[in-house]
Amino acid sequence: MRWSRAWTVATKDMRETFSTAQLVVPLIIVPLVVVVGYPSLFLLALRLTPGSVEGLQGFLSGFPDSAIPAIPHLTSAGRAAYVAIVYLFAGFFLLVPVMVSTVVAANSFAGEKERRTLEGLLYTPVSDSELVVGKISAAFVPTIVFTWGCFAVYTAIVDLLGIPVVGQLFFPTASWWVLMLLLVPAVSLLVISIVVLISAKARGFQEANAIGGSVILPVIGLVAAQASGLMVLSSGLIAATALLFALVDAALLYLIVRVFKRSRIVSYLP
Amino acid sequence: MSAAVEIRRLTKTYGHKRALDRVDLQVEEGSIFGFLGPNGAGKTTTLRILTGLARPTKGTVRVLGHDVATADNAVRADIGFLPDVPGFYEWMTAEEFLHFAGGLFGIGRKVLDERTGVLLELAGLTGVTTRIGGYSRGMKQRLGVAQALINAPRLLMLDEPTSALDPMGRKEVLDMLQSLRGRTTVFFSTHILADVERICDTVAILDRGRVVVQAPIDELKARYGAEKVVIEVGEGADELAEAIGRMEWATKVERDTNGTISVTVSDAGVASREVPAMVAARKLPLLRMEAGEMGLEEVFVQLVGGGQQ
Numbered sequence: 365m366r367w368s369r370a371w372t373v374a375t376k377d378m379r380e381t382f383s384t385a386q387l388v389v390p391l392i393i394v395p396l397v398v399v400v401g402y403p404s405l406f407l408l409a410l411r412l413t414p415g416s417v418e419g420l421q422g423f424l425s426g427f428p429d430s431a432i433p434a435i436p437h438l439t440s441a442g443r444a445a446y447v448a449i450v451y452l453f454a455g456f457f458l459l460v461p462v463m464v465s466t467v468v469a470a471n472s473f474a475g476e477k478e479r480r481t482l483e484g485l486l487y488t489p490v491s492d493s494e495l496v497v498g499k500i501s502a503a504f505v506p507t508i509v510f511t512w513g514c515f516a517v518y519t520a521i522v523d524l525l526g527i528p529v530v531g532q533l534f535f536p537t538a539s540w541w542v543l544m545l546l547l548v549p550a551v552s553l554l555v556i557s558i559v560v561l562i563s564a565k566a567r568g569f570q571e572a573n574a575i576g577g578s579v580i581l582p583v584i585g586l587v588a589a590q591a592s593g594l595m596v597l598s599s600g601l602i603a604a605t606a607l608l609f610a611l612v613d614a615a616l617l618y619l620i621v622r623v624f625k626r627s628r629i630v631s632y633l634p
Numbered sequence: 635m636s637a638a639v640e641i642r643r644l645t646k647t648y649g650h651k652r653a654l655d656r657v658d659l660q661v662e663e664g665s666i667f668g669f670l671g672p673n674g675a676g677k678t679t680t681l682r683i684l685t686g687l688a689r690p691t692k693g694t695v696r697v698l699g700h701d702v703a704t705a706d707n708a709v710r711a712d713i714g715f716l717p718d719v720p721g722f723y724e725w726m727t728a729e730e731f732l733h734f735a736g737g738l739f740g741i742g743r744k745v746l747d748e749r750t751g752v753l754l755e756l757a758g759l760t761g762v763t764t765r766i767g768g769y770s771r772g773m774k775q776r777l778g779v780a781q782a783l784i785n786a787p788r789l790l791m792l793d794e795p796t797s798a799l800d801p802m803g804r805k806e807v808l809d810m811l812q813s814l815r816g817r818t819t820v821f822f823s824t825h826i827l828a829d830v831e832r833i834c835d836t837v838a839i840l841d842r843g844r845v846v847v848q849a850p851i852d853e854l855k856a857r858y859g860a861e862k863v864v865i866e867v868g869e870g871a872d873e874l875a876e877a878i879g880r881m882e883w884a885t886k887v888e889r890d891t892n893g894t895i896s897v898t899v900s901d902a903g904v905a906s907r908e909v910p911a912m913v914a915a916r917k918l919p920l921l922r923m924e925a926g927e928m929g930l931e932e933v934f935v936q937l938v939g940g941g942q943q
Contacts, residue, residue, distance in 0.1 A: 372737035376723070383725050480721030484781070487685050488738040489711040627687055 365497070369490045373498025378506055380475075381468050391464055391510070398456045399514045400521060406448055407525035410441045417441045427451065437531055445529040449522045450537055454597075455587030457518075457543065461511040461552040462583050469503040469559035470572035473629065478568045486626045493621045496560065500617075503556045508549055515544050539599035547602050550609035555579050557616045564629055637696075638663040638789045638819040639684065644693035646679055646843075653679045655843040656693070661821055661836070663788070666811065668830030668851075669823040671840035672938060677823035678718060680840070681793050684821075685715055698788055711739065714782035714818075718793040720774070724767030728759045728777050731766060732784055739785040746784075753780040756810060772803030779810055783818075790814065792822040796829050808833055831930045841938045854933055863905045865895045868919035877912055881905075893921075 381387050409416055417440045424440075427447050435442065476482035485495070515536075522535050536544075559576035566572035597605070639661035646654040654676045661667045671677050682688040683695055686702045686709050695702045700709045723731060729750055736746040754760045757776040766774065775795060782790055795811070796804040804826075811820055812833050824830060830837050831851065838848035847854065867874060871893040878897055879887040883905050886898035899905040902925060913920045 366740055369738060369740055372734065376734055380723065380725065476721075479723075480719055481723060482721070483717045484715075484720055485738070486687060487710060487715040487717070488735070489707045489740075490738050491707050627689060 365491065365493050367494075370494040370498035370501065373485070373490065373495060374501040374505065377472065377499065377502030381471060381502070381506065384471075384475075387467055387471060390467060394463060395460050395510070395514050398453075398460060399518045402456070403449060403453055403518065403522050404525060407445060407522065407529060410445050410529050411525070414439075414441045417444045420444050423447075433534075435530060435532060435534065439529075439531075442530040445526050446534060449526055449535055450540070453518070454540065454543060455583075457511065457515065457548065458551060458583050459580070459587060460514055461507045461548050462555050462580050464510050465503050465507040465552045465556045466559050466576045466580060467573065468506060469500075469556045470563050470566075470576045471569050472499040472503060472560050473563040474566040474569045474572035475563075477566075482629070486629065492624050492626050495626070496620055496624045499560050499563075500553075500556050503560065504549075504553060507552045507556065511548050511552070512544065515540075537599075539597060539602055542599045542602045542606070543597075546606035547609065550606045550613060551583070553613045554609055554616065557613065557620055561620060561624075564624070636663050637661060638665075638698055639667075639821060640694075640696040641680075641684075642694045644680075644683065644695055645691050646676075646683060646688065647691045653843055654683075657840070657843070657845050659838055659845060659848060661819060663819050664816060665835045666815055666820040666833055667822070668834035668837040669821060669840065670825065670827065670830050670837055670934065671823070672825055675840040676843040677840060678793055681715075681791055681823060684709075684791060685713065686710060711785065712788050714785060714787035714790045716775075716778045716782045716790075716792040716795055718797070718823075720778040720781075722766045722769075722774055722777070724765060726766055727764070728754060728757070728762055728766065728780075731777065732781060735781045735784045741785065749784060749786070753783055756780060756783075756813070758806070770803070772799055772806055775799060775803060775807050776810060779807060783814075787818060789819045789821060792820070794824055795822055796824065796826060804829065827931045827934055837930070839934060839937055846937045851930065855930065861899045861902050862925065863897045863899055863902065863909060864922070864924050865897070865909055865913070865920070866922035867893055867895075867913065868921055869893075870916055870918045871895055874912065874916060874918060877916075878909065881908065883908075 424444055424447055431451065432438075432443060432446055435446070438446070473482060476485065490498070519536055523533060526535065527533060558579055559572065562576050563572040566575065637660050639659060641657055641659040644654055644657040644659075645652065657676075657680065659680075669677055669680070679688065683690055684697055684702065686705075686707070689703065697709045698712050700712075702709050723734070726734065732750045732753060733746060736749065741749070751760075754762075757773075757780040759773065759777060759780070762773075766777065769777065775798075779790075779792070779795065782792065792811075796807050799807060808829060811822070814820055815833075834851055836848070836850050837854060839846045849857065865874070865878075871889065875887050875889050875895045878884050878895065883899050883901045884897050885900055888896040890896070897905065897909075906923075906925070909923060910920065913923075
């Protein structure tokens, strides 16, 4: 396998993705709402109307005391801010990479079929494995860069608006670092691999995106469990989950590289 | 001279449909080879097999000495290909597109820069900085040919390279292919007979999955088209045509409105002796008489059958 060829495919795809408004607009709007909008509004509401925390008691009671570290002089509003920033929004940070990777990966083969550029690519000596690795990289790299960028923005916002409410620097926690550095890449790679395969069989981007979008459902379940306090993930548990995903990723990548055959894609060409 | 393409008893079936049926084909290295056939004859299927994108059901296919069944990536490294409806990344410039294509072949930066310049020149696109999305069809097709040449292929394959072009665009692409003569083997499929006649050395005609004939164009025309006599008289053409039609050596008589009679003959020698005598006996003014030659179109219709084009 020649990485330079795979990287040629990947860089072309990345340039193409970010020059297509149909792909870029949702990639900007949704994270903007989730990463900037929700936490900003939540923290501003707590600062401007501290009484509003009374309405959150039911939500807060779902979280065990052990989930919140001993912070001196922590008010009810501070406790609410901590729980929301550290636990409630954590799930969104799995939704962002899953959403980004689904959109980009759905476009990988299906977009090329729609624009009739895939056939030319298949007639080159780029091997099947170089092609599939290039396509996966083209979705993986921007997904991770974008998610980490969102994480940096989120950190800046919650520290700026959250420290006055909580009373000290509290973010990012250890579990967030594990989430960002291990779980996000592992989950993204899994989603991308599945959606790239779907994209190879789909006839167009919309079809691939619609089918690929269903992989977001298990993540929504995880988000809901985390947000309700049903499942408060510690950094150890997150690391173990990431390891599990990484093993599945390795197995799936091995399988994809072995079973991916361009002659099968050709049969889907017009 | 060695063979760039060698196909032996190639059969390809899709379910119950037989797309190719015991095809034999040989393309000599350095030639410009026309692969002619009506739409649906199996040309694209053959090209897909030659490039390793489809597997033969039966038979052997060797391209530049490689068996495509086992060496598809090695084959693709040595060939250039232009599909029938080539897609372009419309947001790229021609130079970016050629650099991208070269990257897929793993060509080093220095060589790629040099080659890009030469190919842009060949395609008449030097100095064109607009994005491909703004190109005419002819410009795109010329760029497509340039892209297919980026790896300096020993064999250039083109699937219907002129079918979507206007006459000017066709001429430009054909001139470009013509300029490659002697430098690389060109194999192109088409259903446009005039294109084959204009630039090809050898032609194979494919019909319903079978090669009905393969030969150098001159030989083909000589084999199927030499037996023809064209006569032009000032008056009395109808009566003369009727009389000629009764002769044993006349297999087919056609009349033009301007007094020209085209006769397909079984023996050109006898015809060339008897026709002047028939004209003289009727005291008709003979304006022209010549041994005619069937064009490739007539050969094609004769071999494939009318009504398919």
